[in-house]
Amino acid sequence: MEKKTLSRDGTPLAYERFGQGPAVVLVSGAMSTSATVVPLAAALSDRFDVCVYDRRGRGESGDTAPYAVDREVEDLAALVDVMGGEASLYGISSGGALVLEAVASGLPVGRVAVYEVPYVMSEDASKERTEYTASLTEALRGGRRGDAVELFLRLTGLAEEMIQGARQSPMWAGMEALAPSLAYDDAVLGAGSVPRARLASIAVPVLSVSGGASPTWMSEAARAVADAIPQGTYRLLEDQTHRVDPHALAPVLAEFFT
Structure with missing residues (x-):
């Protein structure tokens, strides 16, 4: 990406824009760069001015210690400024938690x-998250980036043989490069449960979406998010998983953002 802007603490943020129309900023989740949401940006670009960016510590963006969730909120504010001072927001997975915060x-x-x-x-899931946080912190503190990636993949439910296969693949180096940012996503998710009191303070319309082919708990969480927000709405996309098809999602977002 050629364009960069500075966050409040001076961290350079790499971004790219697609299309023309009302402003929308897309936020990626864990173990990813802006490249993961570029297909969605392309699908929305016929109706919107869409911005994608590398979150701090990823891709072509910089990073400034110490990390705090507030710094990522400031990053998002910097991108909204680039888009003219107001925009609609979309976030997937932990990127959604950042958007809500x-x-x-x-x-x-x-x-x-x-x-x-x-x-x-x-x-049980809350206990697993607590154990993950402790193990992730230990692995990253010890410089064991590969172990940190393994912990994350295990948390997502990926089979052990697939994890070991991934370690032998060409993509592993790139995953290790992103490993420190796993701590950022963990911090964004906080204690892990739905922050109902925090969400109740949101005063704008929010659409919370889940896929019909995803695990049941993801749909439950998505519905809980919508229920906690005064102007929250829940939507189920049939046959979709956590890796949602941008062409299935784009019409839903376009209708909501218009």
Whole structure:
């Protein structure tokens, strides 16, 4: 990406814009760069001015220690400024949690959509998240980036043989490069459960979407997000998983953002 802007703390953020129309900023999830949401940006570009960006510590964007969720909120504010001072927001997975926190913090936006924010919905899942956080912190502190990636893939439910296969693949180096940002996504998700009191303060319309082929708890979490927000709406996309097809999602977002 050729364009860059500076966040409040001086961190350079790489971004790209597609199309013309009302402004929309897309936010990616864990273990990803802006490239993961470019297909969605392309699908929306016939009706919107869409911005994608590399979150701090990823891709062509910089990073500034120490990390704090507030810094990522400031990053998003910098991108909204680039788009003219107000935009609608979309975030997938932990990127959705960042979007929700930014809006709850008072970022001026039009409408907000999120896809399958992975809030935990059971005591067992909450315990697993707590153990993951501790193990992830230990692995990253020890410089064991590969182990950190393994922990994340295991948390997502990927089979052990697939994890070991991934370690032998050409993509592994890129995944290790993104490993430190796993701590950022973990921080964005907080305790892991749906932050109902925080979400109740959001005063703009929010669309929370899940896929019909995803695990049941993801749909439960998506519905809980919508229920917690005064102007929240829930939508189920049939046959979709956590890797949602941008061509299935784009018409839903376009209708909501218009």
